[in-house]
Amino acid sequence: MRNLNNKLFGKFLRYPCSVKSHDSRKHGLFHHTFKLLKQISNLNDVGNKTKDLCLVGAVFHDIGKIKSLHNYVEKSKNIYSYDFLIGHKQNSIEIFDDLSSRINNFPSIYHRLIKNIIIWTHNVDYDVPGTLPGKIISILDNTDAAISSLIEKDKKISVGRFSKLPYQKNYYYKAI
Numbered sequence: 001m002r003n004l005n006n007k008l009f010g011k012f013l014r015y016p017c018s019v020k021s022h023d024s025r026k027h028g029l030f031h032h033t034f035k036l037l038k039q040i041s042n043l044n045d046v047g048n049k050t051k052d053l054c055l056v057g058a059v060f061h062d063i064g065k066i067k068s069l070h071n072y073v074e075k076s077k078n079i080y081s082y083d084f085l086i087g088h089k090q091n092s093i094e095i096f097d098d099l100s101s102r103i104n105n106f107p108s109i110y111h112r113l114i115k116n117i118i119i120w121t122h123n124v125d126y127d128v129p130g131t132l133p134g135k136i137i138s139i140l141d142n143t144d145a146a147i148s149s150l151i152e153k154d155k156k157i158s159v160g161r162f163s164k165l166p167y168q169k170n171y172y173y174k175a176i
């Protein structure tokens, strides 16, 4: 079990967060998660229970990418694999289920709330009610992903140039 966890943790530290969306470089997954943890540590008005749930939720919200991106990272192949088909959120839930099942008497309410956080990342699921920790992680996650993506794109543009960025309707101008 220790070996398995070391393997999982090693991938968590090493993997990119995406192929080309944001934090798409070595250690990107850990860096993105760490930025969320830093933001959560500054939340002082939510109470300890919500803050703790946010911290654990942040660690697990993207962890499924170590399965989804396995082909891409380990075999230098395209991203498509069985685990990619399932999607990283479901992979995150499976990893969380596996690890939490090894803890005796893990409280079922926290189990459910952490899964709610994972499901709530990236998009609104109208079938799943949002919770305070779920919405906080969703906002922080989207914001960090958007800013990181913008910074990465900005580095590729020369000063004084206009450019069209993916998913943006107006032009982008690199002023400095």
Ligand SMILES: [Fe+2]
Binding pocket: 032, 061, 062, 121, 141, 145
């Ligand atoms: Fe994320």
